[in-house]
Amino acid sequence: MLTAKKVLLAGMLELSAAYKLSPMNSLHRLFHQLPLGFGHNNVDVSRFRCDLGKPLDPSNDGLYSSHELFSPKEAVETLIQRHQPLVRMDSVCYDDLGDFDKDERWRPFDDIPKVLEDKYPLIYEKGWFETINRFGLVYTVEGSDPSLKPILLTAHQDVVPVESETLDSWEHPPFEAYYNESTGYLYGRGASDDKSAITALMSAMEALLSQEDYNPRRTVIFAFGFDEECSGLRGASSISKHLEERYGENGIAVILDEGGAGLQSVGDVLYALPAVYEKGYLDVWFNIDVVGGHSSTPTPHTSIGMMSEIVVALESNPFQPKIIRDGPIHEALICFTRYSPYALPELTYYVNLGLLDQAAHLLAQVQRETQYFIQTSQAVDWIAGGQKINSLPEFTTLGVNHGYAPQDSIGSIQHRIVKLVQGVASKYNLTVRAFEGDKDYEDYLRSMGHGPTAKDDRMHTAWEPIYNGTLTLEARKRSYITSQTQTRGSVWDVFAGTVRHTFADQAKIVVPAPGAMTGNTDTRHYLNLSQNIYRWSPGSLKSFSNIHGVNEKLLISEHVNMVRFYYDFIRNFDQADI
Numbered sequence: 001m002l003t004a005k006k007v008l009l010a011g012m013l014e015l016s017a018a019y020k021l022s023p024m025n026s027l028h029r030l031f032h033q034l035p036l037g038f039g040h041n042n043v044d045v046s047r048f049r050c051d052l053g054k055p056l057d058p059s060n061d062g063l064y065s066s067h068e069l070f071s072p073k074e075a076v077e078t079l080i081q082r083h084q085p086l087v088r089m090d091s092v093c094y095d096d097l098g099d100f101d102k103d104e105r106w107r108p109f110d111d112i113p114k115v116l117e118d119k120y121p122l123i124y125e126k127g128w129f130e131t132i133n134r135f136g137l138v139y140t141v142e143g144s145d146p147s148l149k150p151i152l153l154t155a156h157q158d159v160v161p162v163e164s165e166t167l168d169s170w171e172h173p174p175f176e177a178y179y180n181e182s183t184g185y186l187y188g189r190g191a192s193d194d195k196s197a198i199t200a201l202m203s204a205m206e207a208l209l210s211q212e213d214y215n216p217r218r219t220v221i222f223a224f225g226f227d228e229e230c231s232g233l234r235g236a237s238s239i240s241k242h243l244e245e246r247y248g249e250n251g252i253a254v255i256l257d258e259g260g261a262g263l264q265s266v267g268d269v270l271y272a273l274p275a276v277y278e279k280g281y282l283d284v285w286f287n288i289d290v291v292g293g294h295s296s297t298p299t300p301h302t303s304i305g306m307m308s309e310i311v312v313a314l315e316s317n318p319f320q321p322k323i324i325r326d327g328p329i330h331e332a333l334i335c336f337t338r339y340s341p342y343a344l345p346e347l348t349y350y351v352n353l354g355l356l357d358q359a360a361h362l363l364a365q366v367q368r369e370t371q372y373f374i375q376t377s378q379a380v381d382w383i384a385g386g387q388k389i390n391s392l393p394e395f396t397t398l399g400v401n402h403g404y405a406p407q408d409s410i411g412s413i414q415h416r417i418v419k420l421v422q423g424v425a426s427k428y429n430l431t432v433r434a435f436e437g438d439k440d441y442e443d444y445l446r447s448m449g450h451g452p453t454a455k456d457d458r459m460h461t462a463w464e465p466i467y468n469g470t471l472t473l474e475a476r477k478r479s480y481i482t483s484q485t486q487t488r489g490s491v492w493d494v495f496a497g498t499v500r501h502t503f504a505d506q507a508k509i510v511v512p513a514p515g516a517m518t519g520n521t522d523t524r525h526y527l528n529l530s531q532n533i534y535r536w537s538p539g540s541l542k543s544f545s546n547i548h549g550v551n552e553k554l555l556i557s558e559h560v561n562m563v564r565f566y567y568d569f570i571r572n573f574d575q576a577d578i
């Protein structure tokens, strides 16, 4: 699920283009308002300056450098041969998949380990291979020092379905894994998301194991889930329990998972933006039931009309954007405005002065992708009501989906909804049954000093239609916002130093900065295993094209960099004292 996984600053270039089109913003005017030392010295009192650490060269271990080992031409050839058979497996995750043995659609997952064993013989020979809950794949290369916490690198084997109506639009069939020599792209569902990570990780490890000098101190684990696109409930969830039993809670030094195109160029600066947290998730369902009746003598309003008023109340009150001071997004903006001060001068101005509300407003105004890093999303996605054209509908149901930002919580969203529907409920004398027995809601009310039930304010109108109605609010699917990985300290330094080393030749300045993710990955199941989780795919939007869409493809020449990064990452963490 990479589509929703935008990293902050994704498309900052488009954002700055949009900015220039806006007549409200005069670059000229702003230039004269910029504080002294613009772009170099922050005026804000925040301690974080985005000073860059040294690139971390792993060459002390005596192994081949990633650049020697993965020289473009041969590396590209090998990667294509390894990647193609994996992409040919139509390992689709369908939401309604049944039992492993009964549902034929699981069969491609039986074949994936065979493909991997064929392509990566050294890993099978020298490593340790386990299957967890039938299709979950865990590879362990044991280190010599058991006192060092292992590192865990993850990916997923499953892909999203291909809509049959779109088949004609694919330039090459989605499971053919066609490689186009002139463009350098390998086509296929899963070519990018997320089989590119499997091929890159396995290739990096195969290269390490082929060298006699590779004697790891620290254990390296690869875990490949098989239902990430369907929430990871059978795959990553089982793998996580297994690893927690073996290594204990927080028993892993660092976890690296997918995270959308993690490299973004702005001018001659290359930003690497690992997501250090994921937004929370909440679906709220609204049900109105009222007495029905024949449409020839209707009540003035029906449950559909009432629900429509609720929709209006919700949509007239969007959530507000907010940048939390000293939070990861604030830090990312400090980095961006320091190293690209002229890309968005107005943003630089606000960030330098610590005017975060203005900065939030600016970011929310210009581009939706950026807006929802700093704002809770509210989407009315589902409505149903009415059975027959001549009957008053007795039930109407509404579903509203939220991705919540750190300034909000499940309880605060629920409370806000109860307040927003009060007007409609009072107007029609509806009994409100709000989130009954919901712990998040009750805890929130207690923390605010309210009783557990909302006050039932019944109003009486002169002409009193009897609706006998009830509005029920219920939260169904939810996931909490994840804790935030530290963006300072030794683990961050090794991660950031590796990025600066591997990609040093790709830009004048390489800036690792924290990002966030608006969607979830398998790491939602791995939170117990480590406090250091980065969701980051080492590639650009150009490398990973059309993810989840028609003509998904992977730029193999850039995929080489992904292998290089994993190769250096494993070596640097092997040498690190953490």
Ligand SMILES: [Zn+2]
Pocket: 001, 002, 156, 193, 194, 228, 258
């Ligand atoms: Zn994915």
